[in-house]
Amino acid sequence: MIGALPKALTVNGKIYSIYSDYRVALLIFSMCNDDTLNDKAKTYGCIQLLYKHHDQIPNSDLYEAAEQAKWFLDGGDMPKSKRQPKPLINWDQDEGIIFPALNKVAGKEIREIDYMHWWTVLGLFNEIGEGLYSNVINIRYKLAHNKKLSKGEQDFYRNNKELIDIKVKLTAEEQDELDFINNLL
Structure with missing residues (x-):
């Protein structure tokens, strides 16, 4: 239906x-x-x-x-890209910028609503306009696809690297090795 x-x-x-x-x-x-x-x-x-x-x-x-x-x-029968894209969103890391953008579109705090269908939230994502979230995703997209950043985007990236760069989680072994090297230094 x-x-x-x-x-x-x-x-x-x-x-x-x-x-x-x-x-x-x-x-x-x-x-x-x-x-x-x-x-x-x-x-x-x-x-x-x-x-x-x-x-x-x-x-x-x-x-x-x-x-x-x-x-x-994936939202049902939505058109898909043939190539596997590099992730632009980290749901855990980006929570603080995702929900304000969704709330702006929805006109209310969606986390206060008892139930909202996943596809409704996907629809809200499609309507996000200008703002912090869209700036971050746009810069991540350009960086992932080796596209040139404008002067303003370069400044924004330089000042918000912590927000824009998706943090890589290390395995316990990798973290131990990094800690060992840092202790040596």
Whole structure:
């Protein structure tokens, strides 16, 4: 049906209810940013978080359940880029600039609303205009694609590097090695 927001997904002919609130999608994205988890753990974690009765999905249908989850999290039948883009958003790091931008579009504090469908939030993202969030994403995009920054963008980047650069999480071993080197120095 046109305009319907999915609250269930069909996996190999069987309908499974999902948690369609945007907070669940953000939890999934946050989990997927966890470098301590391998791809299999991330996929299964996604299924556990998204599907209300994930334990009823047969093992033989887990791949299809993951594909349907990806379809839902990507916003459905939206046109996709053929090449894998470099991530421009880190949901954990960018929370402080994402919500003010979404609130501006929504005209209210969306975190105070008990329920908002993930696709509604995606729609709000599409309407974000000028502001801090769009400046940060624009500069990240240009840097990721080796495009030249304007003089104003260069100044903004220089003054807001902490905000713009997506922080890389180190594994425990990498952090130990870095700490060891720093202690030597």
